[in-house]
Amino acid sequence: MKPFTAITIAGSDSGGGAGIQADIKTFEEWEVYGMSVLTSLTAQNTTGVQDIHHVPVSFIEAQLGSIEEDLPMNVIKSGMVATKEAAKVVGNWIARQHIPYVCDPVMVSASGHPLMEEETRAALSEYLFPHASVVTPNIPEAETLLDMEIKTEEDMEEAARKFVDRLGAKGALVKGGHLNGEAVDVLYDGGIIRTYREDRISTENTHGTGCTYASAIAANLAMGRTLPFAVEYAKNYITEAIRHSFDIGSGSGPTNHWAHRKERVR
Numbered sequence: 001m002k003p004f005t006a007i008t009i010a011g012s013d014s015g016g017g018a019g020i021q022a023d024i025k026t027f028e029e030w031e032v033y034g035m036s037v038l039t040s041l042t043a044q045n046t047t048g049v050q051d052i053h054h055v056p057v058s059f060i061e062a063q064l065g066s067i068e069e070d071l072p073m074n075v076i077k078s079g080m081v082a083t084k085e086a087a088k089v090v091g092n093w094i095a096r097q098h099i100p101y102v103c104d105p106v107m108v109s110a111s112g113h114p115l116m117e118e119e120t121r122a123a124l125s126e127y128l129f130p131h132a133s134v135v136t137p138n139i140p141e142a143e144t145l146l147d148m149e150i151k152t153e154e155d156m157e158e159a160a161r162k163f164v165d166r167l168g169a170k171g172a173l174v175k176g177g178h179l180n181g182e183a184v185d186v187l188y189d190g191g192i193i194r195t196y197r198e199d200r201i202s203t204e205n206t207h208g209t210g211c212t213y214a215s216a217i218a219a220n221l222a223m224g225r226t227l228p229f230a231v232e233y234a235k236n237y238i239t240e241a242i243r244h245s246f247d248i249g250s251g252s253g254p255t256n257h258w259a260h261r262k263e264r265v266r
């Protein structure tokens with residue numbers, strides 16, 4: 001058989017909750033064959049990031065080339081792309097693929113550790129966003145990238161429009177996990193605004209939520225679903241993953257990638 005396939009271009013989280021590890025676990029749950037291009041290695045656990053080692057750009061290129069010359073791809077997802085040079089190489093490669101692309105602009109870990117060099121911000125806008133079917137910033141990321149404050153759902157809408165109208169993405173999903181109240185996300189695809197709303201779950205164990213959510217969106221796009229439906233399925237999936245998250249480690253525990261098997265959200 002020939003499965004649907006997805007490639008993630010992201011950093012490794014040795015603790016297994018975020019980054020490449022979260023992406024591959026998520027693809028597997030959606031029965032999408034996962035491939036990976038590592039951009040950085042992090043020594044990380046639930047309490048924080050202890051060390052980072054960037055993969056040389058020539059080796060990022062080598063990984064992209066190995067996959068491109070042999071394996072089929074239905075979707076691309078990117079996460080931690082820490083340097084300007086890496087963003088340039090990855091963006092130029094993505095531009096040639098002409099398949100759906102989910103860009104998660106990872107900047108800081110949930111534990112507060114910077115995962116991107118400051119000068120890379122402009123490079124994300126220049127090299128990655130113009131090729132993205134959807135960018136998936138959380139509120140602090142959207143605030144930094146757009147230089148605006150986001151305090152309300154209306155602000156989230158304005159931010160989503162700016163990612164499309166000003167920064168050139170085809171779609172933007174601004175995630176509201178960092179606001180109080182309901183867990184609301186706002187999607188703008190250049191047409192209408194859609195909101196995805198769930199009750200907030202009371203837990204500290206949200207390590208890897210962003211990576212997992214973006215990968216579930218990518219998996220659904222790989223299967224041929226439209227962006228609004230892909231986000232709807234992925235939102236159900238991430239909500240169950242948070243509801244049944246793992247209480248392991250002494251910091252912010254990881255989400256449960258197999259929780260949907262019990263809840264049957266798909």
Ligand SMILES: Nc1ncnc2c1ncn2[C@@H]1O[C@H](COP(=O)(O)OP(=O)(O)O)[C@@H](O)[C@H]1O
Binds near residue numbers: 138183203208
């Ligand atoms: N406590 C929570 N309860 C329910 N959903 C949540 C909770 N925290 C985050 N979410 C949801 O998880 C997803 C990831 O959001 P967010 O935490 O904003 O991103 P990131 O992990 O990139 O910081 C979004 O759908 C958000 O609404």
Ligand SMILES: Cc1ncc(COP(=O)(O)O)c(N)n1
Binds near residue numbers: 012106
């Ligand atoms: C390698 C890597 N990529 C992404 C994240 C962000 O995930 P989170 O915001 O949930 O900590 C992370 N912590 N580590």
